[in-house]
Amino acid sequence: VFSAIEMAPRDPILGITEAFNADTNPAKINLGVGVYYDDNGKVPLLACVQKAEAILIEQAAPRTYLPIEGLATYDKAVQELVFGADSAVIQEKRAVTVQAIGGTGALKIGADFLQRFAPGAQVYISDPSWENHRALFESAGFKVNNYTYYDPSTAGVNFAGMLADLKAMPTGSVVLLHACCHNPTGADLNADQWGQIISVITANGLIPFLDMAYQGFGAGIAEDGAVVRRFADAGGPLLISNSFSKSFSLYGERVGALSVVASSAEEAARLLSQLKRVVRTNYSNPPVHGGKVVSTVLTTPELRQLWEDELAAMRVRIKEMRGALVAKLKEKAPSHDFEFVNKQVGMFSYSGLTKAQVDALRAESIYAVDTGRICVAALNSKNIDKVVDAIAKVL
Ligand code: LMR
16 A cells, blocks of 8 residues: 555655755754754754743742643734734634644644635635645645745835735635735735735735734844734724744744634634634644744743843844845855845745755855745854855855
8 A cells, every 4th residue: 555655755845954954064054944053053942932841940830731722822922923912803802713733733723724714715825925825725635826926126015016916815715814924025015015915815805814924034023013903993803823933032932823703703713613623633632832932932021021022133133134244255156135034024035046055055064045035034143254254255
């Protein structure tokens, strides 16, 4: 039964980490996966996380099963973070949140849920989008289409094209949007453009699904989350997947959540009951540790402040690396203009490097995604010159 099974291709992002791990060159640099490294090239264990873990060790709580929808304090804290504590959808009990296995797990719960209740809908993702979006919705049984997004000539958003594509989508289509820090391009919509997108989505009866994996890496926690609040104010339906992998540097703990906005508290209760069925038939209930760490930090004022400061420091360091990359490339490759890198937001830069150039970098043990996406958050004061020299050479 297994003899005819073909080898699957490597994952376009995590497969790069596999190749990187297999590389024996001690000077290798991984600009592939979206992981934040500090200036010493280490993935930080945040002080707020360490302090929360100390509290949890002290409590020595037994590891019973969590409820199917996750830890209640976590789900509440996530809602308040995502929608704002004073949000009408929380006060009116129109929002439901389930703890998920990272942002990917949240997307998968949402995709399976939609497949049950909107099976004929088509899904639209940005061109380009995170590599796993298409695969994830296709594996849930959807036809996945692209909508116009990135304009390489401006390294920004082709907004007229995006709006036209949204207007042409059939009613009931699912539109996957990046709430902030667009992955892979780093090109975000401005506040006015979001307003126009929300109008079209509402008027045409589309189902927005916001993926927010990088809250706090753009302009700030509240600023990056503002778009979610605007969508929530516009009324449901609305789905939001969020992740703490990056913002808490808790990649391996798999801490995320799916929130869904309903039109009434009664409808919300029905949605929650169905979301629980999706979770139960996938992995039963979520793990305890990461959810407890995040909810402890979010609900303990000193730890929360510490987290906000630590996240701000990551955001600032990434911006500094953007500036350094642009300045150094100007020196080493003066005929190429990389100023657009300073305008991009979040962890990534869609560098414009071709697949052939990415391959050439790999020969120097510098790893990037085939599309030319590089993780700026993996640059530091020690490796940036090597990266710049290598890019200048492949250009
Ligand atoms: C990325 O885009 O690199 C991250 O979101 C990690 C992943 O799961 O692909």
